[in-house]
Amino acid sequence: MPLQTILTDMLGIEHPIIQGGMQYVGYAEMASAVSNAGGLGILTALTQATPEDLRKEIRRCRTMTNMPFGVNLTILPSLIPADYDGYAKVIAEEKVALCEIAGGSPAKYVPIMHANGVTKVLHKSATLRHALKAEKSGVDLIEIVGYEASIAGGQPGDEIGLWVALTLALEKIKRVPIVASGASATGRQLAAAIAMGACGITMATRFLATREAPIHSNIKQALLDADEKSTTIVLSKLSNSTRVFKNTVSKRIREIEFDPQNDDGLSFDQVALLANGKRTKKMWQETGDYDDAMWACAQSVGLIHDIPSCQQLIERIVCDAEEQLDLANKSVFYRRRSKL
Numbered sequence: 001m002p003l004q005t006i007l008t009d010m011l012g013i014e015h016p017i018i019q020g021g022m023q024y025v026g027y028a029e030m031a032s033a034v035s036n037a038g039g040l041g042i043l044t045a046l047t048q049a050t051p052e053d054l055r056k057e058i059r060r061c062r063t064m065t066n067m068p069f070g071v072n073l074t075i076l077p078s079l080i081p082a083d084y085d086g087y088a089k090v091i092a093e094e095k096v097a098l099c100e101i102a103g104g105s106p107a108k109y110v111p112i113m114h115a116n117g118v119t120k121v122l123h124k125s126a127t128l129r130h131a132l133k134a135e136k137s138g139v140d141l142i143e144i145v146g147y148e149a150s151i152a153g154g155q156p157g158d159e160i161g162l163w164v165a166l167t168l169a170l171e172k173i174k175r176v177p178i179v180a181s182g183a184s185a186t187g188r189q190l191a192a193a194i195a196m197g198a199c200g201i202t203m204a205t206r207f208l209a210t211r212e213a214p215i216h217s218n219i220k221q222a223l224l225d226a227d228e229k230s231t232t233i234v235l236s237k238l239s240n241s242t243r244v245f246k247n248t249v250s251k252r253i254r255e256i257e258f259d260p261q262n263d264d265g266l267s268f269d270q271v272a273l274l275a276n277g278k279r280t281k282k283m284w285q286e287t288g289d290y291d292d293a294m295w296a297c298a299q300s301v302g303l304i305h306d307i308p309s310c311q312q313l314i315e316r317i318v319c320d321a322e323e324q325l326d327l328a329n330k331s332v333f334y335r336r337r338s339k340l
Contacts, residue, residue: 187320
């Protein structure tokens with residue numbers, strides 16, 4: 001039986017699970033598989049070279065599913081110069097169900113999305129201060145991201161796990177529904193998020209290890225073989241903390257970052273060849289050499305024990321969540337207080 005929440009009602013989906021945006025992974029194959037399974041699949045705007053290429057991908061996705069899906073727009077102009085306004089215009093014109101905005105402020109784009117009468121706006125907030133600003137901007141949903149997630153763009157002092165970050169957000173934000181994002185991969189976590197007051201969860205790393213994920217099979221096997229200690233944080237010295245898979249490349253980046261010779265300052269140029277997105281794209285799509293690129297990975301990698309279809313994964317998570325919520329309800333004993 002589907003878990004009905006504000007999220008499912010708002011987006012017209014069956015289950016309260018959103019697929020996170022993933023650069024060079026969020027193609028129509030991935031998004032349509034998640035949407036067909038009852039979740040909300042997400043295309044990644046910047047995976048497409050131009051706004052018009054994004055339009056083509058949105059339309060291609062519509063040939064693969066008749067269910068709602070969304071588009072992630074990550075705004076990082078200092079790292080990725082792009083026609084962000086052009087991408088936003090296409091998302092609004094194509095009337096996708098959701099625009100997930102990360103990296104930058106959503107304020108400029110909320111009116112554009114709402115003008116079409118269809119597209120909802122979710123802001124991916126790495127901190128409470130960003131979430132409060134997003135609430136004021138008029139977004140429809142706020143995604144609270146814990147430090148255990150496959151974060152990007154983290155600033156010094158932002159090292160707060162989801163358990164605390166979600167609680168703070170639920171205490172402070174009253175007008176906008178909240179989605180939990182932080183190394184989620186199981187029904188237990190979905191149940192916990194809902195019990196705390198969230199309307200659903202976002203998963204990214206867990207969807208990499210599915211049959212439909214458009215990545216090399218070697219990487220899926222690496223995810224299966226990994227554990228919860230298989231990630232690390234890089235680029236923190238550049239105020240752009242990013243959680244990635246622990247491998248030769250990420251270790252080398254950290255060596256450069258923490259080299260005493262760089263105590264007075266580090267430039268991105270010193271790690272650019274190692275952190276290059278094209279290198280990661282080649283790994284995903286061609287070589288499958290998971291040791292030869294920097295790639296985002298959450299601590300939920302330690303919760304991956306198989307490579308199911310998206311349908312099997314989502315149904316299992318929802319079934320387990322329902323069971324956990326039922327068990328939690330039965331484990332609580334209510335006693336009447338005696339009257340004095």
